[in-house]
């Protein structure tokens with residue numbers, strides 16, 4: 001069994017919780033309050049800045065020029081394609097560039113990105129890929145599932161988001177990462193696989209927390 005199949009089978013219960021989260025359901029049926037999506041977009045923009053850095057670290061740790069080039073492509077598509085979706089939504093919400101630049105990460109955003117950057121900086125290439133994969137893979141799964149809801153991809157507000165994450169271009173990037181993790185884990189000892197599983201589990205949990213944070217508009221609990 002490929003390592004990605006083992007991860008997929010093992011983590012289905014948490015993935016289902018992501019798919020069933022009211023934030024995700026609300027995008028799918030168009031009922032999500034715009035204020036929550038606005039909050040999410042700003043936090044996600046900050047998240048993606050750090051996430052893109054993980055791909056730069058991936059290029060550093062890659063042991064072939066081909067893999068290095070793929071990570072460079074992922075960095076480019078995150079900054080210039082995925083984040084352009086956020087810029088388009090920002091324009092719809094009237095969020096200025098300044099507001100994006102001045103925005104501060106919420107605790108969950110900070111914890112999630114710092115965890116990934118810690119793993120990416122201190123771990124192996126396989127550790128890094130295990131950390132970033134739930135992000136790409138789960139959004140692709142969610143995008144595909146929501147795109148099956150009649151009319152969801154044509155929704156005047158949330159349709160663009162669903163189209164981005166259900167697109168074959170996004171899916172190809174996720175598949176490349178899945179294949180890379182499978183290659184990197186071939187013939188690896190069980191102890192190593194258990195460690196990678198733990199990393200993958202942690203960022204899967206953070207994915208759930210990110211939906212929850214956005215749904216609850218969670219910032220720091222102190223008055224400032």
Ligand SMILES: Cc1ncc(CN)c(N)n1
Pocket residue numbers: 044047048082134135136139207210
């Ligand atoms: C929190 C989060 N996770 C995943 C993705 C998809 N790159 C995202 N934009 N934001």
